[in-house]
Amino acid sequence: MGKFKSMHQIACHECDLVQEIPPLPAPATACCLRCGSVLFRTKVDSINRTLAWTIAGLVLYVVAVTFPFLAMKNGAIGNQTGLLSGIQQLYHQGIISLATLVLLTCLLIPLLQMLALFYIFVPLKLNFRVKYAISMFRLFQKVKPWSMMEIYLLGILVSIVKLGKMATIVPGLAVIAFGLLIFVLTFALSAVDSHMVWERLGGDS
Ligand SMILES: [Zn+2]
Incomplete structure (x- = not known):
């Protein structure tokens, strides 16, 4: 580019x-x-495709954060964990740097990307101007390399396999939503036509 x-x-x-x-x-x-x-x-139909994937991504994100991620069962003891409570547990165990890294790369940055796309592309679609669209698009391009949800999912899958020997692990709805979100976000990002966005926003970089 x-x-x-x-x-x-x-x-x-x-x-x-x-x-x-x-x-x-x-x-x-x-x-x-x-x-x-x-x-x-x-890119063909960039605005519609970006918006469609972004909205789908936001829905999957809400599911991934609110629904249980894993259910563990060992005899009579059952335990459910979610995406956020998993990160919380890392904090409580004193692994603060890792918890912060996971929080940033897996939750905050993907959310920021989707919200930025939504904020920029809805006005483009409906032909009106919003403040800070250019700064938002710059920020969007800067944080791109820091989105690493797939690494988190890989970690989860490895732990499912390992813990599977000790307890019965049932992957929750959030795992599926999170897995789909990785693809949907990739499609959203690849639908973005940066040249068209800069041209429409009238900015330079
Ligand atoms: Zn040349």
């Missing part, structure tokens, strides 16, 4: 040539005039 200088100007990331780009129909690929490297690709 090249670097935007202004609304319709983009600098090639390979050779730094700044060039004017007219509005392009989707799907289209804009290539550098001098070196031919891809400047960006426009």
Whole structure:
């Protein structure tokens, strides 16, 4: 992805040539005039697809946070744990850095991403302007690499297998929601057409 200088100007990331780009129909690929490297690709129906996946993601998120994650049963003793109570337990056990990391990468950042997309794309869809949309989109792009839900899910699956020898583990609805959320969020992120967003917001980065 090249670097935007202004609304319709983009600098090639390979050779730094700044060039004017007219509005392009989707799907289209804009290539550098001098070196031919891809400047960006426009995406078909980006606004609708991003919004649909984002809304689905928010619903799954609510399910993942509110419903039980795992139910453990060892003889007569039963125990249920949720996503939040799992992180709480880490805090109580004194593993504060890990608890904070899990809280950030698995819960707060994915939520922030979805809320940012919702905040930016609803006005784009309905053609009105909101304050701070440009700052929100910048923040959205910055936190992207810090979303690591799949690692958390992997950890959960490993512990299910390990604990399975000691107790009966029943995966809850939240595990399924969380697993689906990983895919849905990936689809939402890949539907985002950054060039189109910058062009519509009139910002530069
Ligand atoms: Zn170039």
